Amino acid sequence: MTEQVASKKEEEVLAELDSFAELPDAPPKRKFRLSWVGWLSVGIVVFWLLICVIGPTVAPFHEMDMEGDDSFLDAYSGEYGTFYLGTDYLGRDTYSRILFGARNTIGISLAATLLAYLMGITLGILAAVKGGWIDMGISRVNDAILALPTIMLGLIVIAALGSSIPILIGTAAVIYATSVFRIARALGQDIMVQDYVEAAATRGEGIWWIIRAEVLPNAAMPLATDFGLRLVFVVLFISSLSFLGLGVQPPASDWGSMVRENLQGLTYGSYAAIWPALAIASFTIAINLIVDDISAKSGGSLAKKMV
């Protein structure tokens, strides 16, 4: 009798194990599918990143060359060469300056975003893993910085230290590290209470092993999507400061300062201020569309389909 029960239980257990065997070990990999708008946006972003690298070599003029005789000319072909987008307020080639400026605008923003991620993730995971006083301390300072308008923080720092490229990168990195910290900390806390982390800790794995092998891989995907959005914010922040005359300093070309310099040309019908503004817009809109496309694919609820 007892044997029978035992064997029946065994059967049940085996059947259960069989049904487990049918389950995949890991969820199937989500296919990376984008709509045509998404692919177009990827194309635009890749194009600008490429220009960052090769821009200065393909530009027909140097960013500081004053080739034309006159300022605010429309596109024309003259004795000095072809000015595809006309000239700016000092008679420099707008097209070349946009190609040169990509390096400053996108380069500085990328550097700042990467630095923000490095700081934000390190401190965020540290706060999540260690908890206690370390978490409290970092979080309170973080909240205070986060509670201020970014442009105000930027203005205060630049009023105190003046403007240079390292200061721009550092300021933007610290400001935007606060939001990365929040996300990294929340993700870290979520992951730290999962069974697999507990299992690893019980196994006797050290804290660094757990961070490297369990926490970081699981936090990577959400952080990657956020990177895109953060980069957009940083580009807008840096170009706004440049536009105010407090960012990248002349004569270096930068899309934000190019708009500022050529603003007065608008009244003469010159588009020299519009082209760099369009360059910024194309880059930031494209990134936002990619992020939007990815998050639209991963979401989806009954109401969205039904209504």
Add this chain to the structure above:
Amino acid sequence: MMTQMVFQRIGIGFATLMVVSIIVFLATSILPGDVAQIILGQSATPESLAALRTELGLDQPGYVRYFNWLGNMMTGDLGISKAGGATISSLIGGRLGNTMMMAGWVAVISIPISIALGLWAAMHPGTWLDRIVTFGTLSLISVPEFFIATVAVLILAVELHWLPSTAYMTGNETFVELMKALAMPLITLVIVVSAQMIRMTRAGILNVMSSPYIEMAILKGVPRGRIILRHAFFNAIGPIINVIALNLAYLVSGVVIVETIFAYPGLAKLMIDGVQTRDLPLVQACAMIFCATYVVLILIADVGSILSNPRLRNPK
């Protein structure tokens, strides 16, 4: 429970303001070199430098200076501008009014437009008009404020000659003249703020739309318009109040750009001029005003969403 939460939020808001004042004070006092040297120039004698330092209180330790500064600021003594030597309160006075007037008009115009458009888009998701609204607002929030301002100048001032491209004010205009001067900055700011508000209103409504009771309403055949207006809207009011307060707070950065472009005599323009001439007392005062406004608006957003939640308002 609710009053406790509200008071807790107010406490946090106050603590944030204190930290903000420390940040502003520290950031502006780490300036390399010393203020007395800057005021008197390189050729100053050591005696006159020492005398000025005592006069300005620079020989006292940092925390004493901080509390002096904070105390003065709270009693309305904002100090003296380095450029020109006028008192900062007199510089700020009229400018603050101008900026508040602009922000007020932006709020009055953009809030109804945004809620109407956001609701409308949420009522017709997936239609081509909704797509235009969604794509349009996404594009608008991804571009810098100065892009919108530049395009507005190009179209309305340069091509159509409808409006002046600067917001020059003498102080004694008629209402029509005033509106004409204000039009360009107002249009720019309304576009910037509305784009964000429309998106957040639409998302707020669609978020409520995915809750079980809406599903129930859909399944029992309630028309879509009725679901949104009677079921979803009232439950989304909390998030929407939040959105409005947050966006009025975002106005702070929009105002900085727009006042610069249109040479509007507001507080932000004053502050930018201060940053350019590195007039630190002026920058400190303006930064504190902007940050305090921002913190208070965020606080209103927080408290608003607590008050609009019936579960918190009527505890069991």
